[in-house]
Structures are given as structure tokens and as C-alpha cells.
Amino acid sequence: MTIVLNNKPQEIADNLTLSHALQTLEIHSLNGVAVAVNNIVIHKKDWDSHQLQPNDVLVLIRASQGG
Numbered sequence: 001m002t003i004v005l006n007n008k009p010q011e012i013a014d015n016l017t018l019s020h021a022l023q024t025l026e027i028h029s030l031n032g033v034a035v036a037v038n039n040i041v042i043h044k045k046d047w048d049s050h051q052l053q054p055n056d057v058l059v060l061i062r063a064s065q066g067g
Contacts, residue, residue, distance in 0.1 A: 032063035
């Protein structure tokens with residue numbers, strides 16, 4: 001199925017959870033990361049149970065330090 005991750009279409013297997021999709025997309029460093037699905041932030045504790053649907057729009061945001 002197709003999802004959109006940070007404005008880029010991505011092909012992933014059907015019936016993946018958010019956690020499995022991130023692994024499939026080889027996003028390994030998840031410290032300081034927030035993910036919104038269709039403009040709703042998904043709490044990290046729910047990533048293993050949040051089922052993705054075709055055409056879901058994901059926004060992955062990494063916290064950064066700076067001054």
C-alpha cells in the first residue's frame with residue numbers, strides 16, 4: 001500500500017503498524033522523534049498498536065538542539 005512520509009510517497013506492506021512501518025522504512029534512530037498520522041500525533045506507547053491505512057499521511061519530526 002502507499003503512504004506519504006514527509007511529503008514523499010512510500011510503498012509498504014499492507015496491515016503494518018506504525019512501529020513496523022518505521023522499521024520497514026529503515027528509520028532506526030527513534031529517540032526524540034514524534035510522528036503524526038493524518039495530523040494527529042500518535043503517542044509513542046501506541047506505535048505498536050496503531051494500524052496504518054492506505055494513503056495515510058505521516059509527518060516525522062526529530063527534536064534538535066540549537067541556539
